[in-house]
Amino acid sequence: MRKVLSSIGANWLGLASSAAVAFFLTPFILHRLGDSGYGLWLLVSTFTGYYGLLDFGLRSAILRYVARHSATKDWENLGRVLSTSLATYSMIACVILTLTLVTAWQFDMLFHLPPESTREAKLLLLVVGIGSALGVPVGVFAGFLEGFQEFVWINAVQMVSAGLRAVLIVFALNSGYGLVALGIITVGLNVGGSLVYALIAFKTCPRLRVRYTYVRMSTLRTLGGFGFVVFWIGLAQQLRFQTDSVIIGSLLSVQAISLFGIGAKLVAYTTDAVQATAQVFTPMSSRLDATGSLEGLRRVLVTGNRYSSFVILPLATILLVTGKSIILVWVGEKYLSSYTVLAILIIPTTLYLMQAASTKVLYGMARHRPLAVILVLEGAANVLLSVVLARHYGLNGVALGTAIPLACTSVLFLPIHVCRVLGLRLRNYMRSAFSYPVVLSVPLALVLWISDSWIRPHNYPELLLILSLGGLAYVPGVLAYFYFRERKEFIDGPELQSSSSASQSR
Secondary structure (H helix, E strand, O other): OOHHHHHHHHHHHHHHHHHHHHHHHHHHHHHHHHHHHHHHHHHHHHHHHHHHHHHHHHHHHHHHHHHHHHHHHOHHHHHHHHHHHHHHHHHHHHHHHHHHHHHHHHHHHHHHOOHHHHHHHHHHHHHHHHHHHHHHHHHHHHHHHHHHOOOHHHHHHHHHHHHHHHHHHHHHEEEOOOOOHHHHHHHHHHHHHHHHEEEHHHOOOOOOOOOOOHHHHHHEEEEEHHHHHHHHHHHHHHHHOHHHHHHHHHHHOOOHHHHHHHHHHHHHHHHHHHHHHOOHHHHHHHHHHHHHHHHHHHHHHHHHHHHHHHHHHHHHHHHHHHHHHHHHHHOOHHHHHHHHHHHHHHHHHHHOOHHHHHHHHHHOOOOOOHHHHHHHHHHHHHHHHHHHHHHHHHHHHHHHHHHHHHHHHHHHHHHHHHHHHHHHHHHHHHHHHHHHHHHHHHHHHHHHHHHHHOOOOHOOOHHHHHHHHHHHHHHHHHHHHHHHHHHHHHOOOOOOOOOHHHHHOO
16 A cells, blocks of 8 residues: 555656646746647647557556566566667657658648748657657656656656756747747657656666667567557547547647647646556556456455546546636636537546546556457547537537547446456446545535635636635545545455355345
8 A cells, every 4th residue: 555655646746746837837838829839839749649659559568567577576578678679669769750751841731830830830840750759769768667666756757857847948938939949848858857767767677688689579579469459549549639639720720729728738637637646556457467366456446446536526526617717817718618628528538537547457467458449449439520520510529529439438338348357246346436536526516616606716816715615625525535444445455246256145
């Protein structure tokens, strides 16, 4: 329990620093660059984000096998994983560099770019693309640190990087520099952080070695066998969350990306918060699976999803109830219409993130193939619906195209599948994992609704007052639950009944 809580705490500190920087930088960048400039920044960031698919799921495979080999102290195989990954990622970097050069040449033919911004957009794409290529090989060390469960070090580097990024961006934009400088700062700090991860990885595991003789096709096949399935999941997630800006830029306008991005960014913050909680459960599940502990995996599933729900439900409640006030105070009245996008996206996203540990456990057990199939189908449906609905309902249609398939996956597939894999009764699992977080969120919603209607905030102090009142309605209940209930369940195990034992009792 101590390892879980320390890892989650470290992830939360890292997330809090990154989220705070991003939250307060967003209106600064938006108003400095304008709708067109900020839209270009989101478009290029989204487009280059697709480069992450070129690792074909190797990052998740690295995490899994590092966790397994470190648990069994198999240093030679650890060296093979590292050496083979570095060689593979170096080749991927060459592919990324080539794609960047070709795409930058024809970038203005792919999207509706303002004529006066075409040259700057191409330069930005070149900077971010080349930086991404440089960062790919050294990025392998972040996966190693996750496999070692060294989340404290990972988040310490992220916190320092976030602070430097904020200072440099404010200085650059105030000095008259624009999008290209923003790109240089971002990719420079990303590459620098990865180099620091490399130093920490070798210090954490002094027996870790990089050797040419360790580069093995057999190791690549092992990593690829696991990672290829993760690749399809990554592709589906890109289709789910990262195609919206591309569709809007192709069918509507670059300026519309900014309006959509405000609501979508708030949803993304909640996603990051939950993933910071659930991230620790993949290496943990890999270790439990390696030792054959089915009961331990069940406990991770239920406890992990309960923790995830304790995080996402209050955040989603805050956004649904006070979302308009947050947007007004954050970026101004001009962007209030993006609340509809926020409301459409947050509900199915919440249903999915309440089960964030489910996907992590499936990864750790290497039982994620059916999940990949469903998520790819969801992603394809997302793109098709978004394109069709965008023509009739604009930005709201794009949001609906994402929300409808995501809701189907969250309700009709994921809970049923994970219970089947771990042999749990669905009713008992749902009650044990989600009942307390749902109940504790009800008074939070009531207090937020009353206080928001009464105060109607127009500045950060008033908004903070509303959120503080909501916290008084939620936090004491959560603390009481953890003190009186969670300690007992962590010692004795959750009161679950497997599907086999359930059938026997009947």
